[in-house]
Amino acid sequence: MSGIFDDFKREFTKTDNTLVRIILINVVVFLSLLLTKVIFTLGQSSEAYVWLVDMLRLPAAPREFLYKPWTIITYFFTHEEIFHILFNMLFLYWFGRLVDEYLGSKRLIALYILGGIAGGVAYVAIYNLLPYFQSQVAGSQMLGASAAAFSVAVGASTLLPNYTFNLIFIGPIRIKYIAFFYIILSLAQSIGPNAGGNLAHLGGALTGFLFIKFLQNGTDMGKPLYVLMAIWNNLFRRRPPMRVTHRQKEVQRTASAYSSAASPASVEMPDQDEIDSILDKISKSGYESLTKEEKQKLFKASQQK
Template sequence: MSGIFDDFRREFTKTDNTLVRIILINTVVFLALLLVKVIFTLGQSSEAYVWLIDMLRLPASPREFVVKPWTIITYFFTHEEIFHILFNMLFLYWFGRLVDEYLGSKRLIALYVLGGIAGGIAYMGIYNLLPYFHSQVASSQMLGASAAAFSVAVGASTLLPNYTFNLIFLGPIRIKYIAFFYIVLSLAQSIGPNAGGNLAHLGGAFTGYMFIKLLQNGTDLGKPLYALMEFWSRLFKKRPPMKVTYRQKEVHRTSTFYSAAPSPTSVEMPDQDEIDAILDKISKSGYESLTREEKQKLFKASQQK
């Protein structure tokens, strides 16, 4: 058992591993809740488990939300069903690795968190504004990372619309068509039994699209979140002892929340020869053959068009 915890801890502390960290957080929460559910059920205290889940779910009712505002964050790290978390994490992994490669770990976190928050706001807003849902407001609650995962998926599809995934039985499909299919599916199911979840998908999808479009025009919606992450990292980071010499003092610090890999804003603007060389490499070997720096240079060049 200790070996499993060691593996989790090792994966979580690796650098350039932000996507895996997000997946691990969701997985650990899922497994912890599953264990708690078994313990409470065997102890004939199932009502305690229901109370715990209610503290993590996002309610549609504004009155309930005021009492537990943290649920706007906790709901998109919480799952109860195995296939729910499995689909969400696979979806997140497939598209998240593209965002991580081209835009860096900070922007992957921003897409995930902002998409989850936007999905929650869309869910509460639509349930309270449209008469069709008024009768369900008091009893409706939501959990799951679908909205956050949709934000990452649509963000990747907006950034790299012609990138292809090889799907079983279907072959290579451009990711813009995959994202479009799931958006239409969510819209079609917005009056079904999981209406709240599907409405949240649309909020997350819209956020992912706008995040990339604004980023391409020079506006980064994630800047307030980056500042918060940096503050949080410094607040809980232990200061290592200073190494003192007769000339200077050296302080070495390591980031604990996200990778410090270069972002597109720190990459120098490539000249036309570099761009042509990158495009030639793509035509010969595909997007996957590009290095992280080449991908970020290509994105940097696209912002100037």
Template sequence: MSNIVDDIKREFAKSENSLIKIILINTAVFLVLLLIKIIFTLSQSAQIYNWLLDQIQLSADRSAFLYKPWTLFTYFFAHEDIFHILFNMLFFYWFGKLVDEYLGAKRVVALYILGGIAGGLVFIVLYNVLPFFQAHLVDSGMLGASAAAFSVAVGASTLLPNYTFNLIFLGPIRIKFIAIFYIILSLAQTIGPNAGGNLAHLGGALIGYIFIKLLQNGTDLGKPIYAVMNGWSNLFRKKPAMQVTYREKQVYRSKSVYSSTTVTGSVETPDQTEIDNILDKISKSGYESLTKEEKQKLFRASQQK
């Protein structure tokens, strides 16, 4: 047990590991809810569990949402069904890995959160506007990361539409066709028993497409989320212990000495020679042979055109 806890701590200690962190958070919430459900069901206090679930699931009822606005965020980190969380996390991991490699970990977080929020808002608005759904307004409640996962999937498909996944029994399929298939499937199921969830899928898909298109034009919708992430990490970052040093003589050096040791955390815009070398590597070995830094440089160069 201690080894599992240590492994989880190591994963959360990594700075560029947002993809796995989101999966671990979803898994932890699922297991906690499952344990609470078992305890209160066996103690014949299921109403307590239902009350707790009501505090984290998103309701389409406007008055309920205004009373519990935090549910717009909590719903896409919670699942009740094991196959629901399994599919969502696999879907999220497959496509999120591409976004992580090409755009960095923080864009994965932005797509996930913005997709979840957009999906929730679409769910609320359409249930209150369309007469078809208004009859089920009071009983409507939504859990699950499907909208957030769809946002990441459509974002990856917009960024790399011709990238292929090797699917069992089907062989290599371009990811744009996978995304289109699930969008059409969700659209067709908006009149089914899980209408609210499928409406949320479409909201997440839309924000994923918009996010990447704006990013390619130089506008990053994720900046507010990055600011919150930086503030949160700085809040829990340990401050170095104060050290007192004594120096007998102050030595001054030219700026050139220090400039050679400057380290930046972001990928610099490459020159034409670097781009040509990257394109030559793609033509010889394929896109998959590029390193994470080369993929990010290629994307940075495309923004300068």
């Protein structure tokens, strides 16, 4: 058992492993709730489990939400059904790795969180503003990472619409068609038993689309989140003991320069020859053959007007 925990810890602490961290948080919450449900059921305290999950679900009623404002975040890290989390995490992984490669881990986190929040806001608004749903507000609650995953999927599809996935029994298909199919499916299911949840997907999808379009025009919607993430990281970062020597300063300076050179923000705007070379490489070998730096240069070039 300790080996399993060590594996989880090792994966979570790896650098440049943001997508896996998001998935691990969802899995840990799911397994914790599953174990808690078994314990409470055997102890004939099922009502305690229901109360616990209610503290994580997003309620549709505004008055109830005011007592549980944290649920606008917790709901998109919480699942109860195995197929619900399995589908969401696979969906997130397929599209999330593209966002991570082309835009970096910070923007992946921003897409996930902003999409989840937008989906939650859409859910509450729909249930309280549309007459069709107003009679269902009382007792309606939502959980699951679908809206956040949709944000990442549509973001990736907006950024790389012609990127292809090889689907079983279907073959290669462009990701823009996959995203479009699931958007239409969510609309079609908007009058079913999970109507609010399916419409919340559209809030996440719209966020993913707008995030990339704004980014391509030079505006990063994730900047407020980056500030919060920096503050969070500084709170929990271990600070090494201070030792002032001339040699160590040189080492630190060198390491800092290397880190800066390796960061996505430091990638220079490519000239036309570089762009043509990258495009030729794509036509011959596909997007997968590009290095991370080439992908970042291609994205920089797309921002040039």
